[in-house]
Amino acid sequence: xxxxxxxxxxxxxxxxxxxxxxxxxxxxxxxxxxxxxxxxxxxxxxxxxxxxxxxxxxxxxxxxxxxxxxxxxxxxxxxxxxxxxxxxxxxxxxxxxxxxxxxxxxxxxxxxxxxxxxxxxxxxxxxxxxxxxxxxxxxxxxxxxxxxxxxxxxxxxxxxxxxxxxxxxxxxxxxxxxxxxxxxxxxxxxxxxxxxxxxxxxxxxxxxxxxxxxxxxxxxxxxxxxxxxxxxxxxxxxxxxxxxxxxxxxxxxxxxxxxxxxxxxxxxxxxxxxxxxxxxxxxxxxxxxxxxxxxxxxxxxxxxxxxxxxxxxxxxxxxxxxxxxxxxxxxxxxxxxxxxxxxxxxxxxxxxxxxxxxxxxxxxxxxxxxxxxxxxxxxxxxx
Ligand SMILES: *Cc1c(COP(=O)(O)O)cnc(C)c1O
Numbered sequence: 001x002x003x004x005x006x007x008x009x010x011x012x013x014x015x016x017x018x019x020x021x022x023x024x025x026x027x028x029x030x031x032x033x034x035x036x037x038x039x040x041x042x043x044x045x046x047x048x049x050x051x052x053x054x055x056x057x058x059x060x061x062x063x064x065x066x067x068x069x070x071x072x073x074x075x076x077x078x079x080x081x082x083x084x085x086x087x088x089x090x091x092x093x094x095x096x097x098x099x100x101x102x103x104x105x106x107x108x109x110x111x112x113x114x115x116x117x118x119x120x121x122x123x124x125x126x127x128x129x130x131x132x133x134x135x136x137x138x139x140x141x142x143x144x145x146x147x148x149x150x151x152x153x154x155x156x157x158x159x160x161x162x163x164x165x166x167x168x169x170x171x172x173x174x175x176x177x178x179x180x181x182x183x184x185x186x187x188x189x190x191x192x193x194x195x196x197x198x199x200x201x202x203x204x205x206x207x208x209x210x211x212x213x214x215x216x217x218x219x220x221x222x223x224x225x226x227x228x229x230x231x232x233x234x235x236x237x238x239x240x241x242x243x244x245x246x247x248x249x250x251x252x253x254x255x256x257x258x259x260x261x262x263x264x265x266x267x268x269x270x271x272x273x274x275x276x277x278x279x280x281x282x283x284x285x286x287x288x289x290x291x292x293x294x295x296x297x298x299x300x301x302x303x304x305x306x307x308x309x310x311x312x313x314x315x316x317x318x319x320x321x322x323x324x325x326x327x328x329x330x331x332x333x334x335x336x337x338x339x340x341x342x343x344x345x346x347x348x349x350x351x352x353x354x355x356x357x358x359x360x361x362x363x364x365x366x367x368x369x370x371x372x373x374x375x376x377x378x379x380x381x382x383x
């Protein structure tokens with residue numbers, strides 16, 4: 001096989017990243033703090049909300065997972081508490097619940113967005129309250145960049161007075177009713193892992209609504225050192241800050257974020273055009289124009305009866321052509337590690353998992369990559 005690998009989603013540097021890294025070296029800021037970190041936080045903040053009155057505060061961290069963990073800690077989630085979590089997601093959305101010794105309550109998806117179903121959410125809250133356990137938080141995810149139904153989900157959360165942690169790891173650049181994803185939750189998290197729309201190699205951020213809370217997040221994320229010349233600790237801390245080197249990569253990436261969003265959306269339109277000709281494949285798309293997805297990953301659903309091909313057969317065919325594709329996130333309630341926790345829903349997420357496939361979506365794919373992808377898909381589906 002001499003054809004180059006076409007990846008699902010690979011890092012795409014803008015060009016200025018090394019300038020910021022070199023600056024860190026020149027100043028010897030080789031540490032989990034420094035001017036690049038401060039600048040990166042500012043840059044994310046103004047990207048999310050450039051209103052000078054904005055209360056938004058951003059703490060740059062070592063990962064999106066670390067940001068979720070700190071959000072739970074700051075909400076006071078403790079051992080034995082219950083936390084609601086969208087079932088169809090990456091395991092990192094749910095793992096921090098377990099770090100806290102808390103109990104995840106999984107919720108099915110709605111078909112329109114693949115994200116947390118507002119009706120099942122309310123059913124679950126009522127069910128848990130009737131058992132004497134009001135959930136401490138709701139983790140809602142904008143999967144593949146598609147915003148969840150922010151209005152409906154937050155209405156339910158408000159009605160029962162439960163805080164929302166908005167997992168926006170895949171949705172930097174997406175909007176709902178013209179407001180940026182990453183600004184809706186009581187806490188929001190971002191990820192800059194290598195496969196995300198922009199990357200710091202590894203990194204994340206916690207978005208809060210107050211300077212006070214940001215300060216507390218940084219305190220906890222920098223080993224919870226009390227204000228004393230010696231090392232004094234009144235609380236358990238974590239080592240969760242972002243490195244000044246990685247933040248340099250992030251600064252370069254912020255310069256090209258809008259271009260990256262455009263390129264991912266162009267990939268989505270490429271697939272919309274491609275599958276227009278094929279009966280039996282639908283490209284997952286926004287339910288209406290209130291939703292603006294960065295289309296971090298383009299997702300298709302295969303109708304096996306019409307096509308005579310299922311998602312695994314297509315995936316394996318593409319793999320032989322050295323093209324990476326991937327099934328949707330396997331829902332958490334179907335995962336061996338989480339199968340014994342409560343689940344509220346039917347089979348929406350499960351069915352989507354069984355019929356869906358994520359296709360190469362990177363912002364760095366070329367015309368020649370696209371024609372290889374098109375050829376391979378056509379050859380597989382027309383057999
Ligand atoms: C990537 C991702 C995370 C975790 O982010 P890391 O930076 O990799 O720790 C959390 N939730 C979702 C939905 C993700 O895709």
